[in-house]
Each structure stands twice: as structure tokens, then as C-alpha cells.
Amino acid sequence: MTEPLFLHIAYAALTLFIVFNYGILLMGTTARIRARVQGRIGIPVWQPYIDIIKNNAKRTSVSHGVMFYLGPVFRLAGGIGTLMFIPVIFGSTVFGNFSFAGDVLLVIYFIFFGQLGMALGAGEGGHPYSAIGVSRGLAQMTAFEVPFTLSVIALVVQHGTLSITELVAAQQGGILAWHLFSNPLATAAALIAFLGMTGNNPFSVVTAPQEIPIGPPTEYQSSYMGMLQSNRAIFNGAKLVLYMNLFLGGAGNIFEMVLKTFALYMLTVIVGVSFPRFRPEQSIRFFLKIPAAIGILAVILTAL
Amino acid sequence: METLLSDLESRFGTTEPRQQRADLAFVRCERNRAVDLITHLRDREGYTHLVFFTAVDIIEQGLFRLTYLLHNPELHTDIGVEVDIDREQAEMESIHRLWAQAATYQRELKEMFGIDFPGSPRVDEPFVLESWDDIPPMRREFDTKAYSEHRFVARPGRETHETTEHMKQKLYPEEEA
Amino acid sequence: MSEADDKQQFIPDVEEEEARSTRGKIQLPNADMPIEDEGRFCSARPHVEAPFRGAIEKFLNWARSQSLWVLGFGTGCGAIELRPLMTARFDAYRYGIQGRPTPRQSSVFIIGGYVSLKTLKRIIRSYEQMQNPKFVIGLGSCTINGGMYWDSYNTINRIDNYIPVDVYIAGCMPRPEAILAGFKKLKERIRAGEAEGANEYAEHFDWYKENQKRIVKDWDMPDYNW
Numbered sequence: 001m002t003e004p005l006f007l008h009i010a011y012a013a014l015t016l017f018i019v020f021n022y023g024i025l026l027m028g029t030t031a032r033i034r035a036r037v038q039g040r041i042g043i044p045v046w047q048p049y050i051d052i053i054k055n056n057a058k059r060t061s062v063s064h065g066v067m068f069y070l071g072p073v074f075r076l077a078g079g080i081g082t083l084m085f086i087p088v089i090f091g092s093t094v095f096g097n098f099s100f101a102g103d104v105l106l107v108i109y110f111i112f113f114g115q116l117g118m119a120l121g122a123g124e125g126g127h128p129y130s131a132i133g134v135s136r137g138l139a140q141m142t143a144f145e146v147p148f149t150l151s152v153i154a155l156v157v158q159h160g161t162l163s164i165t166e167l168v169a170a171q172q173g174g175i176l177a178w179h180l181f182s183n184p185l186a187t188a189a190a191l192i193a194f195l196g197m198t199g200n201n202p203f204s205v206v207t208a209p210q211e212i213p214i215g216p217p218t219e220y221q222s223s224y225m226g227m228l229q230s231n232r233a234i235f236n237g238a239k240l241v242l243y244m245n246l247f248l249g250g251a252g253n254i255f256e257m258v259l260k261t262f263a264l265y266m267l268t269v270i271v272g273v274s275f276p277r278f279r280p281e282q283s284i285r286f287f288l289k290i291p292a293a294i295g296i297l298a299v300i301l302t303a304l
Numbered sequence: 305m306e307t308l309l310s311d312l313e314s315r316f317g318t319t320e321p322r323q324q325r326a327d328l329a330f331v332r333c334e335r336n337r338a339v340d341l342i343t344h345l346r347d348r349e350g351y352t353h354l355v356f357f358t359a360v361d362i363i364e365q366g367l368f369r370l371t372y373l374l375h376n377p378e379l380h381t382d383i384g385v386e387v388d389i390d391r392e393q394a395e396m397e398s399i400h401r402l403w404a405q406a407a408t409y410q411r412e413l414k415e416m417f418g419i420d421f422p423g424s425p426r427v428d429e430p431f432v433l434e435s436w437d438d439i440p441p442m443r444r445e446f447d448t449k450a451y452s453e454h455r456f457v458a459r460p461g462r463e464t465h466e467t468t469e470h471m472k473q474k475l476y477p478e479e480e481a
Numbered sequence: 482m483s484e485a486d487d488k489q490q491f492i493p494d495v496e497e498e499e500a501r502s503t504r505g506k507i508q509l510p511n512a513d514m515p516i517e518d519e520g521r522f523c524s525a526r527p528h529v530e531a532p533f534r535g536a537i538e539k540f541l542n543w544a545r546s547q548s549l550w551v552l553g554f555g556t557g558c559g560a561i562e563l564r565p566l567m568t569a570r571f572d573a574y575r576y577g578i579q580g581r582p583t584p585r586q587s588s589v590f591i592i593g594g595y596v597s598l599k600t601l602k603r604i605i606r607s608y609e610q611m612q613n614p615k616f617v618i619g620l621g622s623c624t625i626n627g628g629m630y631w632d633s634y635n636t637i638n639r640i641d642n643y644i645p646v647d648v649y650i651a652g653c654m655p656r657p658e659a660i661l662a663g664f665k666k667l668k669e670r671i672r673a674g675e676a677e678g679a680n681e682y683a684e685h686f687d688w689y690k691e692n693q694k695r696i697v698k699d700w701d702m703p704d705y706n707w
Contacts, residue, residue, distance in 0.1 A: 432599070433598070433599070433635060434598050434599040434602065434697075434699060435598050435696075435697050435698035435699045436698075437698055438634075441634045441635075446634070448632055448633060448634045449632040451634050452631070452632045452633060452634060452638075453632075455634075455696070456627075456636075456637050456638045456639075456696070457637075457638060457639055457642055458626065458627065458631070458638045458639065459625065459626040459627075459638060459639045459641075462626050462627075462631070
């Protein structure tokens with residue numbers, strides 16, 4: 001790290017800006033694709049920008065206390081924290097982000113941290129539906145972390161390193177070096193966990209639109225809502241980039257990153273529109289059976 | 305159904321049996337014996353389904369006519385029991401012990417007509433109307449137009465046209481002369 | 482016969498039902514708070530929030546008109562015309578009109594059809610929970626002058642007296658094309674800066690409250706923004 005600090009901060013801000021915009025355009029594009037599939041015209045691709053501007057331009061807002069305010073802040077911190085330790089473009093000084101030994105565990109922690117903060121904030125809101133959404137969200141998250149962590153452990157055992165950048169470096173050298181092909185069991189377990197992470201059907205019971213009014217963000221409005229929506233874009237982008245780095249070989253340039261993450265996201269969207277919703281106990285049981293078994297098998301086979 | 309109707313007449317003294325269709329008949333019963341009749345129909349004749357139970361305000365004769373419509377799921381026939389009660393002291397025995405859902409019907413009748421069913425659970429709670437301050441609105445001496453004009457503010461400038469005259473003037477103005 | 486009787490006999494416990502009912506027993510959460518904390522709950526009056534000036538407000542109004550989040554509360558028969566509006570044939574999503582389940586997050590309240598007194602209490606409560614700026618569309622003739630139910634004993638004739646309305650759409654019920662035209666009119670009004678219903682409500686708050694309390698005789702709600 002021989003460059004001055006402000007340059008690092010500038011690069012980090014640039015990465016954040018790019019991933020934020022990418023996440024928003026991704027949300028808008030998939031909504032439009034979904035609409036076209038349903039025979040409608042659909043929202044314009046830049047609609048999430050307008051929603052965020054509109055929410056921040058509300059003139060009043062209602063707060064229920066300090067923790068209510070800190071909930072979205074924690075979630076945003078989780079999203080940014082996840083992003084900052086994943087190399088968006090491998091080998092680039094600008095988008096290479098930070099890395100140190102053990103950062104894969106830190107990234108897993110940040111994913112969980114955001115949801116915890118949101119749970120505390122939503123609980124302070126005092127709305128019963130928020131509490132229901134929060135309990136479902138945390139329960140489901142605990143369940144899908146099992147196959148995900150097992151798969152990450154399998155990768156770590158395979159290469160003997162806990163740093164994401166080194167995991168990406170180990171996947172260079174042709175398509176067959178990707179973990180998708182060199183460790184397919186770990187990829188399978190992690191991709192199933194990814195469905196739970198993105199909150200699409202069949203694991204969308206957390207926000208459960210039309211069932212409980214939106215779940216945890218029920219009481220959030222105005223600028224809090226703007227913050228939550230921005231975080232959604234950043235978090236989506238961060239998770240996609242993480243998966244791309246862990247299983248699809250990282251990206252050498254922006255074009256490759258966009259291609260790989262878009263393909264990954266469309267996979268979850270296609271699964272999402274084809275399925276109805278699981279109840280929380282069904283989804284927990286699902287994650288703890290076959291995906292966990294695949295994960296354990298992956299760890300055992302890799303260790304041998 | 306004729307055997308059933310004549311049997312009811314001999315047992316409970318029902319009057320005016322009318323066979324409206326092959327599967328629908330009405331009888332009229334006295335107020336004191338009505339609940340016994342309904343219990344007999346439910347328990348022994350197989351009319352186990354209460355379809356509905358409502359009241360008609362016959363102000364000219366000074367009475368409410370309650371109609372209980374019962375259905376027999378095996379024979380697919382309906383029988384309606386009509387009971388006349390006095391309009392001023394409107395009170396009837398409750399049948400919530402025969403069908404639990406009758407409590408809701410009775411609550412509605414209490415609110416809309418003012419017919420009391422002593423002993424029915426939650427019969428005094430308002431059913432549909434909130435902030436109501438007048439006589440029960442389904443009674444025919446209640447003038448809904450006057451009440452609406454008195455309580456609710458209308459937007460000025462509303463006109464009411466007699467439709468036939470208005471359309472005649474509009475479409476055939478030369479015929480007026 | 483005794484078995485049939487046992488199965489069919491369900492006698493609800495009158496006292497238990499009475500104890501569970503909350504009618505007439507509502508205790509407001511700020512009943513015994515010190516004066517400085519009271520304002521966090523139900524007794525804070527709304528304030529007029531002055532809009533920005535010039536190009537900023539124009540831009541923000543444009544953004545507000547492009548992203549209209551409708552509260553998913555079907556107050557009357559108008560709600561049945563909102564469903565085809567969201568489906569593939571008329572597709573209101575392309576205009577930025579989305580349904581939101583909670584009044585905290587929505588900015589447009591569609592009063593669809595007649596308003597009975599029972600619904601009016603809920604409308605007032607939902608409307609006050611929405612954040613400034615908020616817009617109200619009156620759908621159907623019943624919101625304008627009572628419509629088909631003008632002489633009914635339970636429906637109000639002018640929703641204008643109780644909450645401020647921005648756009649009326651006449652009809653009984655207006656077709657989805659008419660509703661889209663009404664939304665277009667609402668967008669024009671928002672962009673021109675005329676749709677300041679929330680500020681109007683705050684300015685004439687006493688007049689609105691007096692009208693509401695006069696018409697709703699069993700007022701058991703807090704006064705604002707619960």
C-alpha cells in the first residue's frame with residue numbers, strides 16, 4: 001500500500017459509485033424484463049433513481065427513536081463493508097479494493113451484520129408486522145448461512161488461504177480453473193444459498209409483499225426509505241461480485257464483470273418468477289437438509 | 305313436502321302453508337311456538353342448515369315478519385318459517401343455541417330494525433354502523449333523505465332532473481311548443 | 482339426537498367476549514407522559530412545510546410526479562377498477578404508479594367510491610400517517626357530491642370537508658382509461674406546484690378537525706399522526 005491514503009479513499013468511493021449505479025440499473029432492467037415477459041411495457045430502467053430522489057425529497061419523516069434511525073445505517077454499513085473487501089476487478093489498482101488474510105470471514109460477517117441492525121431498527125418501530133418480518137428474516141438467514149459457510153470452507157481448504165483476492169488468483173488460467181468446474185459441489189451449495197440471500201421466491205417470506213405489509217421496512221419512510229433502497233442496490237451488487245469472485249473466476253475488466261454478474265442475477269430472477277413462496281419453517285428445513293449435505297460432502301471431498 | 309306441512313300443522317299449529325316450488329315451502333307460526341318448531345325441523349326433520357334469517361317491516365299492520373329459511377341437505381328442500389312480532393315491543397327468542405352464526409344475524413337485526421334478542425351474545429354491539437345516533441335505519445318510519453340532508457353537508461350546485469322530461473326537452477325541443 | 486346437539490352447540494362465553502373487546506377503553510400511549518415527551522406521540526400538530534424555490538423545487542416536483550406510490554387501501558367500490566389498471570392491458574407501472582402496502586411509504590391516496598362513516602375514520606387515520614407531500618384522488622361521483630348514495634343515511638356527500646383533495650375523476654366507476662387520464666392531470670398539477678394538499682391540511686387543521694369531529698360522533702382516535 002504505497003499510495004497515499006486519499007487516493008485509496010478516492011478509489012473506494014469510485015468503486016462504490018460504480019457498484020451503486022450498476023445495482024440500480026440491474027434492478028430496473030430486470031423489472032423491465034420481467035414486465036416484458038408478462039406482456040406489459042414495464043417501468044423505465046432508471047425508475048429506481050427517481051424513487052430514491054422522491055423519497056429523499058419528502059418534507060417530513062417520523063422517527064421512533066435512536067435505534068430506528070440506526071437500523072438503515074447499520075444495513076448500509078453492512079453493504080459497504082461487504083463491498084470494500086471484494087476485488088471488483090481483479091488486478092486493477094482502482095477497483096481492487098482492500099484485501100488482507102482472512103477477509104472472507106469478514107465479508108460473511110458483514111452480510112449478517114446488516115440484517116441484525118435492520119432487525120433492531122425495525123423492532124424499535126413498534127409495528128407488529130415488522131417484528132414478524134424480522135423474526136422470519138433472521139431465522140431464514142441462519143438457515144442459509146449453513147450451506148454457504150460450508151461451501152466457503154471447502155474453497156478455503158482447497159487453496160489453503162482465507163483471502164478473497166488469493167482465491168480469485170487461484171482461479172485464473174482458463175475457464176476450467178473456475179471453482180464452478182473445479183469444485184462443483186461447493187458451487188452448488190453456495191448457489192442454492194444465494195437464492196435465499198437475494199430474497200427472491202421461493203425464499204421471499206421475509207418481506208412477503210401482500211402478506212405482511214413489506215415486513216421489516218414497514219415503518220420506514222422518507223429518507224430512511226431512500227437509504228434502504230440505496231442499500232439494496234449496493235448490497236445486491238456486492239453479493240453478485242462476491243459470488244463472481246468465489247465461483248466464476250473473478251473479472252479482468254468491467255465488461256466481463258457485468259456479463260458474469262448479470263447472468264448470475266438472471267438465474268435468481270428466473271427461479272424467482274417460477275416458484276411460489278415457502279413458509280419459514282419449510283425454507284429452514286430445506287436449507288438444513290440437502291444443501292447442507294452437499295456442503296458437507298464438498299468439504300470432505302476437498303479435504304481428501 | 306305436503307306430508308311435512310300437514311304434520312307441522314297438527315303439531316305446532318302452523319298456518320298458511322304455501323308451496324312456492326316443488327322444493328320451497330313457507331309456513332307461518334306463532335311467536336311462542338316458533339323456536340320449538342325450528343328445533344323440531346333441525347333435529348328431527350333434517351333441516352340442519354340455516355340459510356338466512358331476516359325481517360320485513362310491515363308498517364301498515366304494525367308488525368315485523370321474521371323469516372327463517374332452513375335447508376335440508378339430503379332432500380335438497382327449503383322451508384321458510386315466518387313469525388310475526390309486534391312492532392312497538394320488538395322482541396323474539398334467540399336461536400343462538402341452535403346455530404352459533406345466528407348471533408350475528410340477530411346483532412344485525414337489533415341494529416337495523418331494533419328487534420331485541422335477549423341472551424344473544426354481543427347483541428348490543430354495533431354491527432356495521434359507527435357513530436349512529438338515530439332510530440334503527442331499516443324501519444320504514446325512518447326518512448333517510450331527511451336524515452342525510454340534516455347530517456351530511458351537500459356540495460352546493462347539485463341539481464336533480466326528472467329524467468323523462470329532461471331527455472324529452474333535450475332530444476325533441478321542437479315538440480314542446 | 483344428543484350427539485348432534487353436542488356437536489352443534491357452541492355457546493360463546495359472554496363475559497369473556499366482553500373482556501376482550503376494547504370498545505370505549507382505548508388508552509393513548511402518551512396519557513401520562515411529561516410535557517416534553519408528549520410531542521413524540523399523538524398530540525403534535527402538523528406544520529406547514531415550505532417547499533423549496535425555483536429550479537430545485539421544479540426538479541423535485543418532476544421526480545414526485547414520476548414516482549407515485551399509491552396506498553393499497555381500497556376504500557370503496559373504486560378499488561375494483563384499480564386492479565385492471567395494474568395488469569398487462571393498461572399497465573400503470575410504466576407511469577411510475579406502484580402500489581405500496583403502508584401509508585408511511587405511499588404518497589397518493591385514492592378514495593375510491595362512497596365513504597361511510599366507518600371508513601371515514603380509517604381514511605383520516607391513514608391519511609394523517611402519510612408524509613408530506615401527499616396527494617388525494619377522489620375516484621367516482623360519490624366523492625364529488627354523493628353520487629348514487631346522496632340520500633343514504635351512512636355515507637358522506639363531500640369528502641372535501643374532511644381531507645383536501647387534488648383531483649376528482651368523475652364516473653361510476655371510471656374506466657381504467659379515465660383513471661389514467663386522471664393520473665395525468667395529477668402529474669400536471671404536481672409539476673405546476675399546485676398539489677400542496679398536506680400543507681393545506683396543516684394550515685386549516687382546526688377547520689378540518691372540527692368538521693371531522695362533528696360528523697364522527699364516537700371519536701376515539703388520537704388527534705394527529707398516530
